[in-house]
């Protein structure tokens with residue numbers, strides 16, 4: 001996305017690309033779409049790789065440009081119908097960068113009508129105090145009072161709206177219970193988890209066992225703290241908080257231990273013996289307190305909703321584009337569509353590209369669909385003139401053809417079949 005910072009809602013645009021669930025193949029398609037490198041018939045024609053720019057997949061005789069491909073072509077109607085969340089809100093007023101390349105602009109102007117269309121529901125209601133329904137008095141183990149801590153982060157998917165909070169739980173309605181929003185600009189779950197332990201270390205004078213579900217905090221306290229102190233906290237992430245925790249622990253007279261408990265567990269985990277009942281209750285209560293703490297941050301609901309809507313819409317539209325491109329690639333390799341009978345195919349295999357263009361050898365697989373005899377015959381003639389060189393690629397039903405030299409300049413755009421993508425613009 002280099003060079004595309006100004007005016008682009010990067011979070012929304014890159015949500016699908018950055019998602020762990022998006023397969024490498026789909027990411028290849030996405031790179032092609034976002035960089036505007038889809039080889040539509042219109043583009044092929046302009047590059048003089050085919051004689052006309054008419055869509056080969058439907059009967060409309062329309063130019064196959066991005067508008068036709070994504071939103072009009074009847075050949076992909078079935079694909080679109082599976083992506084109604086992209087189609088229903090469609091508007092001509094969407095800027096071209098979004099309609100054609102899936103790039104979401106920063107400006108909200110064209111998207112105000114979305115309203116609450118994609119509202120994910122107010123998850124805040126889900127966190128209720130009822131989670132605090134466990135203990136009427138504090139838990140004491142080996143003479144130490146047990147305190148459960150947790151951190152929580154709201155709007156985690158969007159760095160611009162991330163808001164963290166932390167909680168510490170002694171027992172139901174204990175005056176010591178803590179539920180606070182995390183201060184500062186760095187709103188992360190780790191900082192919240194760490195802050196929860198810090199306040200217990202500072203505010204509980206008795207011997208204490210802190211039960212956290214954060215491996216980060218447990219490892220830090222048990223294994224790293226002393227080493228970090230000796231190194232002068234150089235290069236330590238969240239050094240300010242670790243230092244504060246270290247100070248608090250060294251000022252303590254009573255003992256302080258941390259143990260790790262399983263986070264977000266339920267009765268099923270208890271029955272399976274994966275977590276003790278008291279730990280499940282304590283952790284869930286601490287989680288509820290932390291979430292309430294995070295909710296104390298004031299976030300403009302309208303702004304948040306619009307950002308969520310745009311993120312959702314961008315992903316929905318891009319998902320549909322990928323699906324269309326996949327269907328189109330499959331269709332192209334089978335030479336289906338209304339023109340298929342008179343269509344000849346030239347396919348440039350990865351191997352022949354590798355042989356002819358070692359410097360552009362990877363990730364290229366171009367299929368040209370053509371009605372023109374000349375267009376196929378000329379290259380085929382050229383092909384058979386060099387039998388020795390291409391003996392490993394006999395001409396067959398799907399002839400292998402090597403592109404002329406000058407075409408190598410185009411090779412970065414040869415993502416037409418979507419088998420693989422050109423280098424990502426990041």
Ligand SMILES: [Zn+2]
Nearest residue numbers: 055057058073
């Ligand atoms: Zn069409």
